[in-house]
Amino acid sequence: MRLSFTVFGLPPEHYTPLAERAQRLGFDAVWFADHLITPVSYQTPYPYNPSGQPGYTPETPISDVWALIAHAAARTTEISLGTGVYVLTLRNPF
Secondary structure: OOOEEEEOOOOHHHHHHHHHHHHHOOOOEEEEEOOOOOOOOOOOOOOOOOOOOOOOOOOOOOOOHHHHHHHHHHHOOOOEEEEEEOOHHHOOOO
């Protein structure tokens, strides 16, 4: 059985130790979720959560997903790392 999980909204210094621990425990992958900004408020219900709220706030730490993955990759050897969510439409394709 393959095991993996997604991480998001942690202080930046928590991601690499978490990936190292997951590797020691035998996980196959850690997926890093990406967001660039957090709206201060939502005018319509958030469609992906039954409460109508997104599950994170403007105070939730947001870090560059590629910097987090690069740092974790430098400290791990056997676990796969990738983006579980990557908001491509918020980036310039050129």
